[in-house]
Amino acid sequence: MRRYQHVAADGVRRPQSERLRRRQRWYFALMGVCLLLILLAWNLVRLWSTTAAVAMSAVAAVIPPVAVIVANWGEDR
Incomplete structure (x- = not known):
């Protein structure tokens, strides 16, 4: 089963730095x-x-x- 990437309204993925900041928080x-x-x-x-x-x-x-799993969730794509 294929997982779909989350994309913004304009079809562009969020920047890596923003995703990293969210995971760190x-x-x-x-x-x-x-x-x-x-x-x-x-x-x-x-x-x-x-x-x-x-x-x-x-x-x-x-x-x-659990914190490690949450922090790394979805970044292997």
Whole structure:
């Protein structure tokens, strides 16, 4: 099955620099969420619930691979 490229209204693809900037923003936003979850889990939440802190850490552990996949999505075409 062939995937179609996203094109602008005039039929021209967005510049590489714009696509790179968008991917970088997504990557840094996801990694920021990951860092925030870890910091909150082990500096604040663990005082009330160790289980919740471990669950937050587990979610934070899944975010980096997802961030890499999102940052590189569609650039192999």
